[in-house]
Amino acid sequence: MLKENLVLIGNGMAGVRTLEELLKLAPDAYNITVFGEEPYGNYNRIMLSPVLASEKTIEQIMLNSEQWYIDNGITLHKGKKVGQINRARREVIASDGTVAKYDRLIIATGSLSFMLPLPGADKQGVIGFRDIKDVDTMLEAARNHQHSVVIGGGLLGLEAANGLMKQGMDVTVVHLLDTLMERQLDKPAATMLQKSLEERGMKFLMEHSTAEILGNERVTGLRFKNGTEIPADLVVMAVGIKPNIELGKAAGLHCERGIVVNDTLQTITDPRIYAIGECVQHRGIAYGLVAPLFEQAKVAANHLAKYGIARYTGTVTSTRLKVTGIELFSAGDFVGDDKTEDLVFQDVASGTYKRLVVQDNKIKGAVMYGDTVDGSWYFQMMRDGTDISALRKIILFGQHHLGDSGHNPDTHVASLPDSAEICGCNGVCKGDIVKAITEKKLFTLDEVRAHTKASASCGSCTGLVESLLAHTVGGEYSATPKTKPLCKCTDYTHDEIRAGILKYDLKTMQAVRDHFEWKTVDGCPTCRNALNYYLLCAFPTEYVDDAQSRYINERAHGNIQKDGSYSVVPRMFGGMCTSDQLRAIADVADKYEVPTMKVTGGQRIDMFGIKKEQLPAMWKDLSAAGFVSGHAYGKAMRTVKTCVGSEWCRFGTQDSTGLGVKLEELTWGSWMPHKFKLAVSGCPRNCAEATIKDIGVVCVDSGYELHIGGNGGIKVRVTDLLCKVATEEEVLEYTGAFCQFYREDAHYLERTAPWVERVGLEKIKHAVVDCAKQRKALYERFLISQQPAQIDPWKARAEGAEANEFIPILIEA
């Protein structure tokens, strides 16, 4: 089949990003031709401000070299402006007469600076701030002239003013209103910003409206409507941008503010023509920031590759000001109305201001000045619609106040030295990450992970890496996509896929992959393991577990160690044991010459250095002595840790060991989204450390407190109190119901701590505590799923199941 022709008009970030996404999906689908008006390759337009401030060079902000176009077989016509689209003949005609035929066309003509129609606006030295040419004009002016005026105190205007000041010019910012950046900031933040910029030497004329630009050939000054005048050798108009729709309009495409497109970024007039980026109007909105462009690019590429499964539904945007030394963040609805409430932290002396606009315990908007480290965190919660009622008292102090004791409390990544270790698992320093981001031009968290391994293991430093990324390449990039797909094999999220499994009764992994149009034949380790778990959870009595879609630890029912040997941990219910059991373990250890034994943190005994082929025989002996698998290797219920309780302890209020044994008998063998630990403490002295477990029971004189969502791992998190109950029977029922709710709701590999923070405590309380009917249904489903789960995998394998897994083939050679 002949390849179709794809033409891109506009060699900017949005258009080229679409091509990059398309090449990833369908590298050979099209002959691609690109027209660009500017005489350069593709560069990162949002980094023009740092170029103007001499913090970066043009070379550093180039995204795709000309070699990239050659390598990908793309014909690049640079410096050629397309003057006409002939839709009947399906061709575009450039001003120099070049003609290109298209089967599909992408219009990405971006936007233009909005130039005020003032008398004298056509004089030399009056410019916008949009492209490399404008930056060159400003740098030229800075060398030869003294006075510059920026009209417009918005984001772009202040960045331009800061750059000109850095170049040694005297800068005055003229603004129509009394508040700077009124589209992003509220009054207190804007006042702090203005004060800080004034201290740096920037001058402001607030509530001034320009009447006329003075001068002969070149500008010499400005006159305002109030009659006053100031001198000016350079005037930068930064009052806004307007979508560049001239070409689309001339081609007869329906335009309002921008070229109107549908959810697949096709113009509503002509489905062969796509439009993307700042020239577009989607659901009534024309975006001027970069994050939406990237999301649009993904969707358009998906459609061009004929996958047709992605939809663009709009973007919630956030803003950071790229002025070195000034930290400012704004997102969402920061004004609020009579339905919203404000959470405010203000410390004028230290220059810190944070305001969250909250409605129904969900973040609607945020403005931050001075300390913006937690901007991404608030933004994430805002997009996810997280219920913050449990966080309200501490939320303004930031994420590291939630108990991130395992990591550097100084999350001010900007102030860290290059040698500071960011990723403790893989030993990656700040300098390595910054270098990789700048040299390899990385934009996304995934790319940084792939190239540096930072945050690719335990993930606890993800926030740090994200802020580092944001800080290095500009704030807009911090926005990871609104919804994260399950893995690279699909565009659908965990939640969409889980819901689909139930709704469409998809009972095999192949059925799920077919239904959701997987991009790979048999998935990847990420989705295979997740799907296997989701299906097992949805259809516990029907689904046949797929051993090849489990991590080796779960397939071999032991923990793989760094030399390829395994460790064996028999279950000891509630940490209780007898001398006979200990003797049996000692005998097994002797028989198999176990080199190392250790008592684990979960009150059991771990035997290390076991060869895989020895495992079934060893399990047979342990099984004969009455032991079952401890599941110390699985994304499963692990242990119930107990303290001794009222049987012996003079402080004990209840029989904590007895309850621990009952809880472990109820829950052992259960597969979970991640590992899952319980503990029972006999009194509030809490010797079993129950308040850092997934479920912690703290016995009190009048009953039992149930705590959930604790974690003693990478990031310590203290549990939230779920409720208090009076009897052991209730403890068991609530525990089973909570386990099942977590099993059915959390994403695979999401522990209870981040899950509770994501979905909010209220939702869990409602399902497990408030609604007795739902609790009983959950508990019932848990019991059903436990029936097939409580068949000891060790005993089965000792009796010959899965023998091929454990027996190597010996050959004489």
Add this chain to the structure above:
Amino acid sequence: MSKWIEVVELYKIPVLGSRLIKTRDMDIAVFRASDDRVFAVHDACPHRGGPLSQGIVHGHTVTCPLHNWKIDLYSGNALAPDHGCTNVFPVKVEDGKVYLQLVGENEEAAC
């Protein structure tokens, strides 16, 4: 040229799984992809020597169980952005049986 050695019947290797073969000199992992194609590689990841036979097979790739390096089963090369290579051995399936060729040390394919 070494001779072809019969090692195992194809059905005894799980689809998307592997079997471990122990020879006098080394361990070799034999993999079976979902299209029934069979591959044999030295059972040691180029990163830290992890047993690739214990990894998860997807497409014609295996992911090492220790640190998630992905190894292309045709070439033995680690997939980008990682760098490294493990030896691959010629392997064929005839009449439902898997045959392996052990390439002597002198003939070892260059990585």
